[in-house]
Amino acid sequence: MTQDIAHAITELGRRARAASRDLMVASDQAKSAALLAMANRLESQRAELQAENARDLEAARQNNLEPALLDRLTLSDKALNIMATGLRQIAAMPDPVGSMTASTLRPNGMRVGQMRVPLGVIGIIYESRPNVTIDAAALCLKSGNATILRGGSEAFHSNRALGRIIQAGLADAGLPEHAVQVIDTTDRAAVGHLITLTDYVDVIIPRGGKGLIKRLSEEAKVPLIKHLDGNCHVYIDHAADIDKAHDIAVNAKTYRYGVCGAMETLLVHADIAPVALPRIARTLLDKGVELRGCDRTRALVPEAVAATEEDWATEYLAAILAVRIVDSQDEAMAHIARYSSGHTEAIVTENLDAATRFQRHVDSSSVYINLPTCFADGFEYGLGAEIGISTNRLHARGPVGLEGLTTLKWVLTGNGQLRG
Amino acid sequence: MTQDIAHAITELGRRARAASRDLMVASDQAKSAALLAMANRLESQRAELQAENARDLEAARQNNLEPALLDRLTLSDKALNIMATGLRQIAAMPDPVGSMTASTLRPNGMRVGQMRVPLGVIGIIYESRPNVTIDAAALCLKSGNATILRGGSEAFHSNRALGRIIQAGLADAGLPEHAVQVIDTTDRAAVGHLITLTDYVDVIIPRGGKGLIKRLSEEAKVPLIKHLDGNCHVYIDHAADIDKAHDIAVNAKTYRYGVCGAMETLLVHADIAPVALPRIARTLLDKGVELRGCDRTRALVPEAVAATEEDWATEYLAAILAVRIVDSQDEAMAHIARYSSGHTEAIVTENLDAATRFQRHVDSSSVYINLPTCFADGFEYGLGAEIGISTNRLHARGPVGLEGLTTLKWVLTGNGQLRG
Numbered sequence A, B: 001m002t003q004d005i006a007h008a009i010t011e012l013g014r015r016a017r018a019a020s021r022d023l024m025v026a027s028d029q030a031k032s033a034a035l036l037a038m039a040n041r042l043e044s045q046r047a048e049l050q051a052e053n054a055r056d057l058e059a060a061r062q063n064n065l066e067p068a069l070l071d072r073l074t075l076s077d078k079a080l081n082i083m084a085t086g087l088r089q090i091a092a093m094p095d096p097v098g099s100m101t102a103s104t105l106r107p108n109g110m111r112v113g114q115m116r117v118p119l120g121v122i123g124i125i126y127e128s129r130p131n132v133t134i135d136a137a138a139l140c141l142k143s144g145n146a147t148i149l150r151g152g153s154e155a156f157h158s159n160r161a162l163g164r165i166i167q168a169g170l171a172d173a174g175l176p177e178h179a180v181q182v183i184d185t186t187d188r189a190a191v192g193h194l195i196t197l198t199d200y201v202d203v204i205i206p207r208g209g210k211g212l213i214k215r216l217s218e219e220a221k222v223p224l225i226k227h228l229d230g231n232c233h234v235y236i237d238h239a240a241d242i243d244k245a246h247d248i249a250v251n252a253k254t255y256r257y258g259v260c261g262a263m264e265t266l267l268v269h270a271d272i273a274p275v276a277l278p279r280i281a282r283t284l285l286d287k288g289v290e291l292r293g294c295d296r297t298r299a300l301v302p303e304a305v306a307a308t309e310e311d312w313a314t315e316y317l318a319a320i321l322a323v324r325i326v327d328s329q330d331e332a333m334a335h336i337a338r339y340s341s342g343h344t345e346a347i348v349t350e351n352l353d354a355a356t357r358f359q360r361h362v363d364s365s366s367v368y369i370n371l372p373t374c375f376a377d378g379f380e381y382g383l384g385a386e387i388g389i390s391t392n393r394l395h396a397r398g399p400v401g402l403e404g405l406t407t408l409k410w411v412l413t414g415n416g417q418l419r420g
Helices: A002-024 A027-043 A046-062 A069-072 A075-093 A131-142 A151-172 A188-194 A210-219 A244-254 A273-285 A297-300 A330-339 A354-360 B002-024 B030-045 B048-063 B067-073 B079-092 B133-143 B153-173 B188-194 B210-219 B242-254 B275-284 B295-300 B329-339 B354-363
Strands: A111-118 A121-126 A148-149 A180-182 A203-206 A232-236 A263-269 A291-292 A320-326 A344-348 A365-369 A388-390 A398-400 A408-411 B111-118 B122-127 B146-150 B180-182 B203-207 B232-236 B263-269 B288-291 B320-326 B344-348 B366-369 B388-390 B399-401 B406-413
Touching: A002 A148, A002 A180, A002 A188, A027 A046, A027 A075, A027 A151, A027 A263, A027 B146, A046 A069, A046 A075, A046 A121, A046 B320, A069 A151, A069 A365, A111 B153, A111 B366, A121 B188, A131 A148, A131 A151, A131 A180, A131 A203, A148 A188, A180 A297, A180 B188, A188 B153, A203 A210, A203 B203, A203 B344, A210 A344, A210 B366, A210 B399, A232 A244, A244 A263, A244 A344, A244 B030, A263 A273, A273 A291, A273 A297, A273 A320, A297 A320, A297 B320, A297 B354, A320 A330, A320 B366, A330 A354, A344 A354, A344 B153, A354 A365, A354 B406, A388 B320, A398 B275, A408 B067, A408 B399, B002 B146, B002 B188, B030 B133, B030 B153, B048 B067, B048 B079, B048 B153, B067 B153, B079 B133, B122 B188, B122 B295, B122 B344, B133 B146, B133 B153, B133 B180, B153 B180, B203 B210, B232 B242, B232 B329, B242 B275, B242 B344, B263 B275, B275 B295, B275 B320, B288 B295, B295 B320, B320 B329, B329 B354, B344 B354
Parallel strands: A121 A148, A121 A203, A148 A180, A232 A263, A232 A344, A263 A320, A291 A320, A344 A365, A365 B406, A408 B366, B122 B146, B122 B203, B146 B180, B232 B263, B232 B344, B263 B320, B288 B320, B344 B366
Antiparallel strands: A111 A408, A388 A398, B111 B406, B388 B399
């Protein structure tokens, strides 16, 4: 049985590699036509999709899935419209493939430049939301990559139906249907095999909870573009504007508790804390945020409970905030260096030197001046789309758009120069 | 014992991480001063270095090491001069760290750009040549990375002495001495532990034979910037200039047999083969190159032996060349897609469309027009230095210079913009 699955997944990989050869040099015209055809089919084949989705919803209800998860699983008219709009937006974006960097002319007259090319074959492993099937396939296709998709078992029928829509859209545009393949089994062994297929898969992008990501990191032989923790900090400098500090801190925590860019620890300079902190705390407490503070914080904010060592290291993703008062910017940066997950950190200050030092010294994938950490998002950065946020240091770091799904090859042009 | 080594290597990693925090923001002035101090010490402490080197040479002779390897192991005056010159050249290069990409201004007024920053801590695992100790440490230091070096056991005393020179140079310039550490044991368990230290090591760069690279790829948890095969192709198009084709093919094969960019298979269009191939073959045979050809090649070049399927897939790194006649450029590109290791391929043609198609369609880290594949080298590309050539698709691909040892972080500047 497991042997059969290994064989089936290898075949999937082999076909993806073959399709990726065509996709690599496919015109943007063809790729965009496929995306538009998929959008049209999402609308015209709505009834069929919703019938398949109903099978997943029925099973989910029987398994007593939480209402919030049921909601994310549902392919409502609205959800399908959003997916179709997303496809049309991606179709309209500029194709990153084939663009050239500036080139240099070497002393011997040969020209050296780099051309942007697709990564090749991308495996996407994700949990319940079926819209990822469309979003991820679209971004990978636009950037010239073949894709192997493996969604959650809860969305099995929905994803399979969406896979048929995608392959029909590819065929409409004359592109190989194996450019996007949905894994047609819920057996876990399929994922276990996929992440070791280094001959056929160039990168795996997991989207899901930390448990999934950690397990895949342990077992994968194929490189991952992955997102681990988002333990993000805002530091309010003594030279901060009090109003900005208040608004930025409140927005960073309460824009949405569940996003990876949400602030989890607030650091406040001791000189400004007596003025700034009680006001920020008041607003957060009124919004129902639990505060966990150091002793000096608790002296200013009696409602705060005592923070433990563990609090500094925790990504709550909830209405909880750790708060610490520090005596200097260096102390704030040392706290960040020790506890941050390297995702996104911000300073609030009106002082140029403090801002410049913070941006240069803090070693996170995004470093902000006078902005809330919740801006960590590809759309906000102007990438036009986002496949996820990477906490890797190599290759794509931070929000990953179309360019993060490509790489560069060296391109040299001469007229018979020889070496040596 | 193994437990002790794991503990010692973890400590090394912890100290490297701490040093890397300082190095990340060290000025180029300090980094270059350290490199110049090392160069001066290589010259002034020559006697001490050569005494340590003599211990390695004595052991090597007792172990009947081959003369070529003995030669590479020797820290002659000339070898030390070359190393000192290399250090001064790297010191004079522009610092990649801290430079900013072009930035965009978002509709809400916040500015989004990227800053080039070091990767962090780099582990270098290499075989016998002790000059790698200096070269690798210098490139990593210039690009702001802390380094952990593990050379071959044959060069143990030499590398330890070079490590002392490096750390003294760092101290001369006021930089942390743990910025560069040489592993002080020949126990293999040290490497086995180093490549799993994901908390303290950001990337491993192995330099050595395929056996080493494959073993490390299997076992590493830390990402590798690695070089596997260089099965490189030259394709002579029917529209090639016969003289250029001859010179490029001969140079690509005979510049040096042992370099990874050496041509291993020559593909010749059937229309030009009767004129071009016998002449190229004559020159190569005269230089002592063994030819292994397809049937049509052997009809034109009787000296060629019959090539087998295995020949097309082999990186000889020797005076052997596989030769195949093809009926079209598509057939040549299909051969390359099937057998190439994705390192470097070249087309010889005077036809613009053939050249453009080749550059776009061939999926290798370097693709050349009218140049021999042996140009695959960071110095030739104008990178100023090279830590190696990467056959990875993610992050650095092809020759890796200083920039390949860095990454980008997002840097956003606002004045209180909020989200949502």
